[in-house]
Amino acid sequence: GENVEQHPSTLSVQEGDSAVIKCTYSDSASNYFPWYKQELGKGPQLIIDIRSNVGEKKDQRIAVTLNKTAKHFSLHITETQPEDSAVYFCAASKTGGFKTIFGAGTRLFVKA
Amino acid sequence: GAGVSQSPSNKVTEKGKDVELRCDPISGHTALYWYRQSLGQGLEFLIYFQGNSAPDKSGLPSDRFSAERTGGSVSTLTIQRTQQEDSAVYLCASSSNSQTEAFFGQGTRLTVV
Numbered sequence: 001g002e003n004v005e006q007h008p009s010t011l012s013v014q015e016g017d018s019a020v021i022k023c024t025y026s027d028s029a030s031n032y033f034p035w036y037k038q039e040l041g042k043g044p045q046l047i048i049d050i051r052s053n054v055g056e057k058k059d060q061r062i063a064v065t066l067n068k069t070a071k072h073f074s075l076h077i078t079e080t081q082p083e084d085s086a087v088y089f090c091a092a093s094k095t096g097g098f099k100t101i102f103g104a105g106t107r108l109f110v111k112a
Numbered sequence: 113g114a115g116v117s118q119s120p121s122n123k124v125t126e127k128g129k130d131v132e133l134r135c136d137p138i139s140g141h142t143a144l145y146w147y148r149q150s151l152g153q154g155l156e157f158l159i160y161f162q163g164n165s166a167p168d169k170s171g172l173p174s175d176r177f178s179a180e181r182t183g184g185s186v187s188t189l190t191i192q193r194t195q196q197e198d199s200a201v202y203l204c205a206s207s208s209n210s211q212t213e214a215f216f217g218q219g220t221r222l223t224v225v
Binding site: 042045089096100 | 210211212
């Protein structure tokens with residue numbers, strides 16, 4: 001079945017720097033790749049997603065890239081701010097009623 | 113309601129007792145997931161319901177765990193003979209299908225004493 005690996009598990013950056021989180025997936029049929037942010041005491045919330053027919057998507061300070069050949073996708077946060085500190089999860093799913101598979105999460109610390 | 117609702121938000125139970133956790137998904141969502149999250153850890157998949165299909169129970173850790181989804185809407189996760197290692201936050205999520213955004217509830221924090 002599908003497997004999603006996420007790296008790094010912990011990431012610490014200085015405010016204003018960029019942060020990059022990378023994920024790889026195993027099932028080449030996967031075609032939907034969402035990213036979720038989980039703040040303390042809350043459930044994860046979608047921040048951006050990308051489908052397999054595009055290679056990059058951007059929304060203000062966050063962007064996601066997808067390399068279908070290599071089966072990896074990445075989250076890029078630019079000009080990081082302390083409020084970006086949270087746990088970030090990548091995920092992958094495919095058409096046909098298959099469940100979404102989540103990565104193990106990355107704990108991001110943004111130091112002021 | 114506007115989002116996924118879980119109840120109770122907190123539950124403290126004695127070791128050996130049974131507990132039931134409830135999830136009210138967003139109306140019309142066919143996909144429903146249960147996850148377990150221990151302190152500082154990732155999302156541990158438990159069970160997945162999709163429409164009228166047989167649920168994917170591959171993540172249930174033992175036969176003390178079971179879940180059902182009545183009428184394709186509300187779901188209950190039951191843990192029998194609770195153990196201390198069952199202490200965690202149990203998260204429910206729903207989506208219109210597996211190819212769209214999953215909306216998570218706030219979770220139920222279960223503490224087994």
